[in-house]
Amino acid sequence: MIPASKTEWRLYNAQIAAGNAVIFGSVHIRDGRILAVEATGAAEPHHTLSGEQPSPDHQNDCPAVDAHGGWLLPGFIDIHCHGGSGGDFMDASIPSYEQITRFHAAHGTTGMLATSVTASKPAIERMLAAAASWREQDLSKGARLLGVHLEGPFISPRWPGAQNPAFITEPNTVWLKQWTADYPELIKIVTLAPEQPGATELIRFLKSEGIIASCGHTDASYDVIREAAGAGLQHAVHTFNAMRGLHHREPGTAGAVLTMDGISTEIIADGHHVHEGAIRLLLRCKPADKIILITDAISAAGLGDGSYELGGLPLTVEDGVARLQKDGSLAGSTLTMLSAFRFVIEHCGLSPLEASRLASTNPARLLGMDDHLGTIAPGMSADMVLLNRHFEHQATWIGGELAG
Structure with a gap:
């Protein structure tokens, strides 16, 4: 080359x-x-x-x-990725960030958000400091670190998924004010449960700072999501996973996400997290520019089957599927953006151009970086x-x- x-x-x-x-x-x-x-x-x-x-x-x-x-x-942009090739962004170390960014670049990712897990405040702060330092020094020939996605700790204890319930806490605007002051323009997305006390205040603060407020790991009703959208909520993580599902008398979080055009959506297109029929439903319901492919990849991505951990919780990868050992809950993925791109072409009827928009153009637009990335x-x-x-x-x- x-x-x-x-x-x-x-x-x-x-x-x-x-x-x-x-x-x-x-x-x-x-x-x-x-x-x-x-x-x-x-x-x-x-x-x-x-x-x-x-x-x-x-x-x-x-x-x-x-x-x-x-x-x-256009290079793939992964806005929800925890790690890969043995590295986890929560490790807050140069070797881990090197492993992650190089691994995902080898599968077509050119930009990504370092994604946290629900953890203690000091652990999150170590991760923020490491991500800020890494981005400033531009140390790798791997994927660019475009910022940070905080997935938790402001989530619902009813929908922890593979997040560590020991560290779940109510939305805290004071923490975000501190973090945005310490690390200006680093945090790009904050995922929270809109039904939790303090969530509306935090959503409004995030909107004022130009940070994307996202719902996830949430038991929010349809009406709560509608109210949160009015306050500034604009995104939903791993749609259908770890959220209140669709019911004809209470459409829930999933129903709100499917029908509210102002909310963009992520999807884990690996055939395990979401059935291909549900992905087709999402494609029919949402505007084409509001759907984004993600990996939700963990440190096990690229390493094969075996025993690993996520946020201190033991998990097992078998046939490429990661599950918590304690209850069998899906625990992130071993997906790459290239595999997700292929999946929606092969199983969901998208053309390469349409799939490219979901993997590159749409995330660039969500992040406000479409003036130089994604096309x-x-x-x-x-x-x-x-x-x-x-x-x-x-x-x-x-x-x-x-x-x-």
Whole structure:
């Protein structure tokens, strides 16, 4: 592939997910940004990857990479990920962050939110400090750390899922004021149970700070979610999982999320957390720009079956499915964004372009980063993933440089 030190290069013979259309053509990269996207309409002559000049109809004096008809997509953005390859963001250590970001970059992720679990205040603060330091130093050639997603500890004890119930606490605006003062613009999403005392005050504060208030691990009724949306709630984590379900006389959290267009939704598309039929229901109910693929991956992602832990709770991974040892509850996933992307194409009837929006464009928009991420277009950051015709990973570029 192209050497990482090159500041200008070109990728051609690609099926490019470019905004609202798939075009066959090339992408010209300069200084980490996309300079041009050109439609050719047909395959160009093949060249080696060792620096030969591109085809004669282009005058770009720069190295060229032949995509061999593969798919060039905007890099995946995972807004809900706890870890991977043995690392957990709660470890708050450089080796763990290195393992996580490199592992997920190898599966097409170019940007991610370090996601916490329900833990003690000191443990969360150690994680915030580590994430802030990591982001500032940009130490890895793996996926960019775009910020932090706090999943808990302000959740419902009735729906802990794989969160440690010992650390569940009521929503605390004082804590968030402290954390946002200590780490400006680091926290991007806070997941909470809107029915808990203090939740409305916290939601309003988050809205005032430009932080996404999200419902999850919640027993909220339909009406409570509607009221919370009026206060600023705008997102729901791992839809259908760890929330009050749909009933025809009390639509619950799930019913509210399905029918309120202003609330964006995450989905764990691995075939275990949510049946493909329920994903199809979500796709029919929600506006297309409000659905986001996530991994909810834990440290076991990429390591195979065995015994692990999440937030101090022992779990077992068997046939790729993680469950708590105490009660069999699903405990995060071993999913990658590439696997989720493939799943919604193969099982839910989405086109590659539609799946790309769920994996890249929509999360970038939710985070307010769609002015430079989530789309292959001139002026955007050259965060891209190349797949072959069978959707197998070939390369990931972050800021125009080969990840690895």
